[in-house]
Amino acid sequence: MTLENPLREGLRMRRPMEPVSIVIFGATGDLTARIPALFTLAQEGKLPAAYNIVGYTRRDWSDDYFREQMYEAVSEFSRHDPGVADEALWRGFADNLTYVQGNFDDLERYRALDEALTELAGGQNMPDNRLYYLAAPPGWYETIITHLGEAGMAAQEDNGWRRIIVEKPFGHDLASAHALNDTLNAVFSEEQVFRIDHYLGKETVQNILVVRFANAIFEPIWNHRYVDHVQISVVEPGGAEGREEFYDQAGVIRDIFQNHLFQVMTLIAMEPPVAFEADAIRDEKVKVLRAIRPINGEDVAQLTARGQYTAGTIDGEAVPGYRELDEVPDDSQTATYGAVKWYVDNWRWQGVPFYLRSGKRLPTRVTEASIHFKRPPHLLFDERQVENQRPNVLALRIQPDEGITLRFESKLPGQGLERRAVTMDFRYGTSFGIATPPDAYERLLLDAIVGDATLFARRDEIEWAWRLVDPVLAAWRDGEGPPMEMYEAGTWGPEGANELLARTGRRWRRL
Amino acid sequence: MADTSLRTDLRKVDLSAIRDELRRLWASEALRDEAVMRARTHNLVVYTDVRRHHVDDIVQFIIEITSARPGRVILIHCDLEAEDRVEGWVTVYCQQQNQAQVCGEMVVFDVGGRLGDEIHSTVVSLLAPDLPVYLWWMQRPEPDDHLFETLSAEAARLIVDSDFFPAPRHDFPALADLDAPPLVDLAWGKLAPWRDAVAQFWEIPELREHLPCVQGMEIRYHADRLLTGDTRALLLVGWMADRLGWEFLHAERSPEGGYGTRWMIAGCEAGIDVLPAAGVEGDLPPGEIASIQITVGEEPPFSTSRIEFIPQRHWLSIALHGEPTEAAMRGYTFHPVDARRALAEELVSGYDSLYPKALRQVAAVFRSLNRS
Numbered sequence: 013m014t015l016e017n018p019l020r021e022g023l024r025m026r027r028p029m030e031p032v033s034i035v036i037f038g039a040t041g042d043l044t045a046r047i048p049a050l051f052t053l054a055q056e057g058k059l060p061a062a063y064n065i066v067g068y069t070r071r072d073w074s075d076d077y078f079r080e081q082m083y084e085a086v087s088e089f090s091r092h093d094p095g096v097a098d099e100a101l102w103r104g105f106a107d108n109l110t111y112v113q114g115n116f117d118d119l120e121r122y123r124a125l126d127e128a129l130t131e132l133a134g135g136q137n138m139p140d141n142r143l144y145y146l147a148a149p150p151g152w153y154e155t156i157i158t159h160l161g162e163a164g165m166a167a168q169e170d171n172g173w174r175r176i177i178v179e180k181p182f183g184h185d186l187a188s189a190h191a192l193n194d195t196l197n198a199v200f201s202e203e204q205v206f207r208i209d210h211y212l213g214k215e216t217v218q219n220i221l222v223v224r225f226a227n228a229i230f231e232p233i234w235n236h237r238y239v240d241h242v243q244i245s246v247v248e249p250g251g252a253e254g255r256e257e258f259y260d261q262a263g264v265i266r267d268i269f270q271n272h273l274f275q276v277m278t279l280i281a282m283e284p285p286v287a288f289e290a291d292a293i294r295d296e297k298v299k300v301l302r303a304i305r306p307i308n309g310e311d312v313a314q315l316t317a318r319g320q321y322t323a324g325t326i327d328g329e330a331v332p333g334y335r336e337l338d339e340v341p342d343d344s345q346t347a348t349y350g351a352v353k354w355y356v357d358n359w360r361w362q363g364v365p366f367y368l369r370s371g372k373r374l375p376t377r378v379t380e381a382s383i384h385f386k387r388p389p390h391l392l393f394d395e396r397q398v399e400n401q402r403p404n405v406l407a408l409r410i411q412p413d414e415g416i417t418l419r420f421e422s423k424l425p426g427q428g429l430e431r432r433a434v435t436m437d438f439r440y441g442t443s444f445g446i447a448t449p450p451d452a453y454e455r456l457l458l459d460a461i462v463g464d465a466t467l468f469a470r471r472d473e474i475e476w477a478w479r480l481v482d483p484v485l486a487a488w489r490d491g492e493g494p495p496m497e498m499y500e501a502g503t504w505g506p507e508g509a510n511e512l513l514a515r516t517g518r519r520w521r522r523l
Numbered sequence: 524m525a526d527t528s529l530r531t532d533l534r535k536v537d538l539s540a541i542r543d544e545l546r547r548l549w550a551s552e553a554l555r556d557e558a559v560m561r562a563r564t565h566n567l568v569v570y571t572d573v574r575r576h577h578v579d580d581i582v583q584f585i586i587e588i589t590s591a592r593p594g595r596v597i598l599i600h601c602d603l604e605a606e607d608r609v610e611g612w613v614t615v616y617c618q619q620q621n622q623a624q625v626c627g628e629m630v631v632f633d634v635g636g637r638l639g640d641e642i643h644s645t646v647v648s649l650l651a652p653d654l655p656v657y658l659w660w661m662q663r664p665e666p667d668d669h670l671f672e673t674l675s676a677e678a679a680r681l682i683v684d685s686d687f688f689p690a691p692r693h694d695f696p697a698l699a700d701l702d703a704p705p706l707v708d709l710a711w712g713k714l715a716p717w718r719d720a721v722a723q724f725w726e727i728p729e730l731r732e733h734l735p736c737v738q739g740m741e742i743r744y745h746a747d748r749l750l751t752g753d754t755r756a757l758l759l760v761g762w763m764a765d766r767l768g769w770e771f772l773h774a775e776r777s778p779e780g781g782y783g784t785r786w787m788i789a790g791c792e793a794g795i796d797v798l799p800a801a802g803v804e805g806d807l808p809p810g811e812i813a814s815i816q817i818t819v820g821e822e823p824p825f826s827t828s829r830i831e832f833i834p835q836r837h838w839l840s841i842a843l844h845g846e847p848t849e850a851a852m853r854g855y856t857f858h859p860v861d862a863r864r865a866l867a868e869e870l871v872s873g874y875d876s877l878y879p880k881a882l883r884q885v886a887a888v889f890r891s892l893n894r895s
């Protein structure tokens with residue numbers, strides 16, 4: 013039995029963690045996130061006292077060449093530039109980098125990797141804890157997982173645990189997600205699996221839980237009696253450049269709705285969990301997903317809108333239309349904008365629509381959830397102003413300029429009872445002086461190392477989300493959905509999205 | 524990177540007009556470049572009795588320290604030997620950090636003679652309502668001091684920095700006996716990464732089982748020419764003693780500076796030595812810990828491990844030697860904490876209740892030394 017460490021208690025700065033070897037499958041493919049995040053963690057002294065980072069790909073690289081490539085990646089993408097920081101810091105980090113060459117479907121190379129990991133751990137007299145990170149193209153996921161199992165690299169042993177991080181996309185529909193999960197669970201138990209949705213690693217997404225459940229003033233009005241509707245938006249000025257091939261297969265629903273938007277929506281709509289623990293929170297999120305009313309058949313045309321951007325102007329620069337991109341077919345029917353009206357059929361949210369939207373090539377980059385409250389039941393003031401009466405809105409800004417805004421009515425100074433809507437702003441940076449918020453990957457990597465799955469998606473979350481979006485995707489594909497509207501880059505998206513709200517006298521919040 | 528150009532020009536103002544002047548300053552800032560104070564999280568009341576020509580340095584130091592934490596600072600400078608007087612100044616300041624602008628405001632009282640006892644009501648009237656009050660007493664607090672007594676009654680936390688106590692042998696026992704708000708010691712905050720390192724050290728599985736039976740420790744610290752700077756290392760010992768249930772036996776001054784202390788650990792007597800580091804390179808301030816050597820094992824041959832800070836590399840090296848482990852080296856990036864960071868952390872963190880327990884252990888060591 014492992015003795016408790018009484019010195020852990022009350023520590024503010026670091027979470028004590030065991031030595032670990034982190035294996036990145038596909039380390040050379042996408043260098044923008046994981047290695048820079050790991051370097052930042054190392055530089056801030058947040059990694060364990062002993063760690064190894066092992067890159068595994070098919071390219072014929074040496075350890076030194078791998079380190080050179082990682083240095084360039086870190087220089088470009090890390091919050092801490094190794095060129096600016098002490099060179100010794102990089103050397104200390106680079107000493108822990110190792111490269112193992114191998115194809116993803118070559119079982120013998122997995123055995124070689126296994127030996128290399130055992131040797132690394134033994135050489136440093138550290139337990140053989142392993143964190144596998146699937147950063148390879150999703151088409152290889154099942155092959156890698158299966159080979160890890162066949163090479164005996166998934167079973168937890170006395171001298172070390174085994175965990176695996178899987179990046180989205182978790183399949184491309186319910187069937188493929190189910191198959192991927194079956195493959196995963198045939199090799200790894202669910203406790204060993206950490207499905208990353210980097211949105212959950214963002215400070216402000218986690219703050220949704222704190223705002224809701226650490227304050228007594230919001231929860232009593234967080235229901236259908238007081239809330240008129242909820243809007244959740246993930247919009248960006250960027251296009252699909254650089255990932256056209258993937259994006260044209262995925263589209264906005266698979267890319268954003270099935271994961272990021274549903275993650276935020278479940279945190280907004282969930283019941284209070286019994287504890288701030290992984291399964292307690294994930295149980296409540298799944299209950300929300302189960303309560304969301306599916307949109308089928310003809311309803312898809314009424315409750316959704318879609319669009320695709322054409323050429324336009326963003327920040328004063330001309331940008332091409334989606335179909336003008338190299339890898340995108342001229343007749344592509346992939347939606348780059350989507351808006352969907354969902355209902356959550358439970359006691360708390362009966363009759364309250366949740367409007368979710370996401371789009372590319374919109375004027376600004378914002379992720380925000382806003383709670384729009386009902387109007388007062390009786391207006392005491394000048395009835396001529398009723399039309400101008402703007403309801404209270406509580407907006408949770410997730411990025412950028414993270415914070416919370418409350419809009420309410422106030423009397424204009426002077427005689428009479430002229431009113432204006434004013435906002436009360438809380439901004440993280442202003443209140444806490446955060447120069448650079450921690451990167452989501454940094455937080456999630458640390459959580460995986462200590463085995464905290466709170467901010468990772470569970471199997472049933474993924475599959476329930478697919479159950480909800482599959483019928484929408486099918487209707488869009490089969491021509492039962494709303495028409496594909498073209499919208500000019502730099503505008504707020506298709507008119508159909510505005511009509512989705514206008515039918516009930518509502519409108520999108522200006523972001 | 525943060526823009527550290529701060530507007531710190533103090534304006535002399537009549538005491539009765541301080542609030543109006545602050546309002547006016549914010550309004551003029553807003554007209555000038557939209558520097559509107561959008562948040563305030565605390566009141567920080569700072570007391571000092573340094574010589575008057577040092578006050579400007581202290582103002583600048585406090586503004587730098589607090590510029591990342593928006594709040595109202597009230598600095599009281601007392602000169603007991605001067606003629607009776609009270610003068611007030613105000614300033615507002617903003618710091619740009621990426622897209623976020625953090626603003627603060629400061630009121631400075633320069634108090635002479637006996638009026639130090641009378642200033643408390645003015646200070647209390649200027650506290651921002653409904654926000655916690657942190658009282659930073661830059662000298663060792665005296666419980667009989669009227670100003671200390673009245674201001675500490677308003678405070679949610681009392682902040683000191685024991686690194687600057689002139690006579691630790693007497694100051695620590697007095698601090699442990701002080702009837703005051705929850706106590707915060709910036710020296711304890713500076714110790715945080717070392718507490719993390721020691722806790723992390725015991726996460727190594729093959730060492731964990733030996734945690735209850737430490738055979739001995741040697742902590743080396745950076746000393747100044749007078750060989751002082753040992754108290755932070757003693758706080759580290761006090762923390763371990765409290766967490767691990769060590770029973771203090773006795774202590775003696777070491778001839779080379781520092782102390783030798785004896786503790787009852789798991790039924791055996793063990794020595795914990797706190798000694799100045801010899802020939803340490805780098806420009807670390809006195810008090811910073813240089814290395815920790817830990818000896819463990821049920822019976823000989825014991826295992827000796829060493830945690831050492833290498834300033835040139837910002838590196839904490841952990842070397843394990845002999846049974847029960849084979850020789851091995853580990854390490855990670857390590858950044859010492861200075862007073863600025865310790866205070867910034869304190870202004871946003873929950874109270875660390877481990878400090879008073881560690882302090883009691885250190886007080887016991889000093890009381891033993893005082894008796895001998």
